[in-house]
Amino acid sequence: MAMSGGKLPRQRMWEAIRTLAKSNVALTTYNVSRRSGLDDEAVRDYLRALGKAGIVRQLQAMARDALWELVSDEGAEAPRVNKRGERQPPEAVECIWRALRILGELNATEASAQAAAGGATISEHGARIYLQGLALAGYVSRSGGTPGVPAIYRLLPGRYSGPLHPIYQRCTYEQVYDPNLDKVVWVKGQQPDPAELSGLRIEVERLRKLLDEWLWANEWTDAQAAPGGLVERTQAEIPE
Structure with a gap:
């Protein structure tokens, strides 16, 4: 990667x-x-x-x-095209991450349906694994999950780190990588390992990156505005 x-x-x-x-x-x-x-x-x-x-x-x-x-500036996100110039659908977990940001909470069935609505495919089991990874890393809370009652995964306040979906990596070990922060935010077996500490690390990294952008303010010309909605993103971090 x-x-x-x-x-x-x-x-x-x-x-x-x-x-x-x-x-x-x-x-x-x-x-x-x-x-x-x-x-x-x-x-x-x-x-x-x-x-x-x-x-x-x-x-x-x-x-x-x-x-x-x-010819066509399609915005901040890189266009997904293959070598033939054909449009490629988003990844299923990307659709789930976006839906969490919009809806606030999902169960595995709803997450799978949201991915399908976005043109991607993921099983209910696969969606549940991804949501559980987000819970372990401190992005979402989990409630329910008893027989007959599906588990609900709720995005925690302040834990949305950016538009790129955190990646739950399951190879020789389990970890969650957040491309918005360019950082592994959770590793299985790390000590201490409460989800709350993982969530706090996410918030600290996000605020540190925001501060770094402001520290580059002297590089802007008089004709330039704060890049990337910086003012709006900063205001969103200030409690009312």
């Missing part, structure tokens, strides 16, 4: 594409590669896929490089 700063490679490429498209710097494969920190071949593949999807257009071929134009 290649991640840096909590962002997947295509997300970093997309942000570089959007930034270059709004600047006086040429939108080329080389410049996207340098700005995103990814190799030229990976950038070239993604630009070609975006081109087939009609999101960018190649203006000029230059040996192994090319000059591109952003």
Whole structure:
């Protein structure tokens, strides 16, 4: 899993594409590669896929490089397209994470249905495993779960760390990785291991990243506003 700063490679490429498209710097494969920190071949593949999807257009071929134009800025999230330019559905757990943010609580059956509504597929059992992982990491609380009464998983106040879904990793050991924080927030068997401490770590990391953004304020030009809804996100952290 290649991640840096909590962002997947295509997300970093997309942000570089959007930034270059709004600047006086040429939108080329080389410049996207340098700005995103990814190799030229990976950038070239993604630009070609975006081109087939009609999101960018190649203006000029230059040996192994090319000059591109952003035709359709689809917002902050990197477009999901395969090599043929076909749209790819979101991951099931991404749909569940988004539904938790909107609805506040879910049981496993509802989580599976929310994933299906988003164009993804996950069994009720798979949804339950993911929700249990979020509970272990301190993102949600769990209530119920007796025979005939499905367990309800409720998103805890202040535990929504961002739009990227926390990843419940089950390989040789269990852990939850949060790409919004670029941090493993829970590991099975860690001491101490109360969910409340995991939740507090999530809040601290989120606030630290918010503070880091403000510390870069002197890099903004007079014509620039606070990036990424920073003011609104900061106000949301201040209790009424």
